[in-house]
Amino acid sequence: MADQKPILLSGMQPTGDLMLGNLIGALRNWVKLQEEYDCLYTVVDLHAITMPQEPKLLRKRTLDLLCLYLAAGIDPERSTVFVQSHVPEHAELAWILGCTGTMGELSRMTQFKDKSQRQGKNIRAGLFFYPVLMAADILLYGADLVPVGDDQRQHLELTRDLAIRFNHQYSDTFTVPKAYIPEMGARIMSLTDPTSKMSKSSEQPKSYIALLDPPDLIRSKFKKAVTDSGTEIRYDPEGSPAISNLLTIHSALTGKPIAEIAERFSGKGYGEYKVALGDVAVEALRPIQEKFKELREDKPGLSKLMADGARLAQRRARRILDKVKRKTGFVTRPR
Numbered sequence: 001m002a003d004q005k006p007i008l009l010s011g012m013q014p015t016g017d018l019m020l021g022n023l024i025g026a027l028r029n030w031v032k033l034q035e036e037y038d039c040l041y042t043v044v045d046l047h048a049i050t051m052p053q054e055p056k057l058l059r060k061r062t063l064d065l066l067c068l069y070l071a072a073g074i075d076p077e078r079s080t081v082f083v084q085s086h087v088p089e090h091a092e093l094a095w096i097l098g099c100t101g102t103m104g105e106l107s108r109m110t111q112f113k114d115k116s117q118r119q120g121k122n123i124r125a126g127l128f129f130y131p132v133l134m135a136a137d138i139l140l141y142g143a144d145l146v147p148v149g150d151d152q153r154q155h156l157e158l159t160r161d162l163a164i165r166f167n168h169q170y171s172d173t174f175t176v177p178k179a180y181i182p183e184m185g186a187r188i189m190s191l192t193d194p195t196s197k198m199s200k201s202s203e204q205p206k207s208y209i210a211l212l213d214p215p216d217l218i219r220s221k222f223k224k225a226v227t228d229s230g231t232e233i234r235y236d237p238e239g240s241p242a243i244s245n246l247l248t249i250h251s252a253l254t255g256k257p258i259a260e261i262a263e264r265f266s267g268k269g270y271g272e273y274k275v276a277l278g279d280v281a282v283e284a285l286r287p288i289q290e291k292f293k294e295l296r297e298d299k300p301g302l303s304k305l306m307a308d309g310a311r312l313a314q315r316r317a318r319r320i321l322d323k324v325k326r327k328t329g330f331v332t333r334p335r
Ligand code: ATP
Pocket: 012, 013, 015, 016, 021, 022, 023, 024, 025, 026, 147, 148, 149, 150, 185, 186, 187, 188, 189, 197, 198, 199, 200, 201, 202
């Protein structure tokens, strides 16, 4: 039975155009994990507003991200897919958990330190509270596993601490989750600077391939990708970081071993190789782009999908939240 499998939850913020790094490093793994786990995948729009957002753009990106989850292979028949703000229990549990966490704990979060520096003097209180909301996302569903990148490990540690503390202070309520760091977590680097990671919030659009970039743009970005000072097509992340990154992308997109690709292109120039890789990427992204377009244009289908996802998620979330409220000492609302 589906609900006897371990529970897994993850989410992404609708704050930029999803790019190749997100697909290779996260989304494709999420798709695979559906086979073994009872998965919940959410678009965390409440998290997005911890940084300034333009309302119209936030709305568009939320729908785009949801459709990209599905276009990449998340199956709403098997997994629960929903928009975070459609399930108000997230904000409610975050408040309760926030009253068990301390200023000291939250002040130690390195992501807060980094991001608050970028906000200058007017740091949003929500940015400080961000990890508590993330803890609520996870604990609300009794998730056992949380696939996240390395930068989120500290938030997951905090989630575990909050869960253990609540369980100890009241009684066993929350599942204490574990981070799930995939075995082959390829880190895709920027096309303009192979020493920094490809990022969807980069100010240089040429540094990343957005999953929805048109074919000509994809080809031209690869053509313009920086290369190393040598001429050989070989995998050597220390000596030739740029070409190694391109080989990593190539291998991830085709499933072929890096050695085989390097062998095939040995003796060829960087220019020729980048043209070939552009074609490979266009073909790999084509089915995702086609599926995306179909889903995104079907407004009634999309509404139904969101309604069903939110209903399923909320039913599960309520069970745990009711328990939390009772244990906390809130009077049950008479029906
Ligand atoms: P931002 O730059 O806006 O912080 P991001 O593009 O780094 O965003 P996140 O939203 O932080 O992406 O991450 C979503 C998921 O994608 C995470 O699981 C993260 O580990 C993965 N991911 C992000 N960038 C890369 C990358 N360059 N290579 C591999 N995986 C990545």
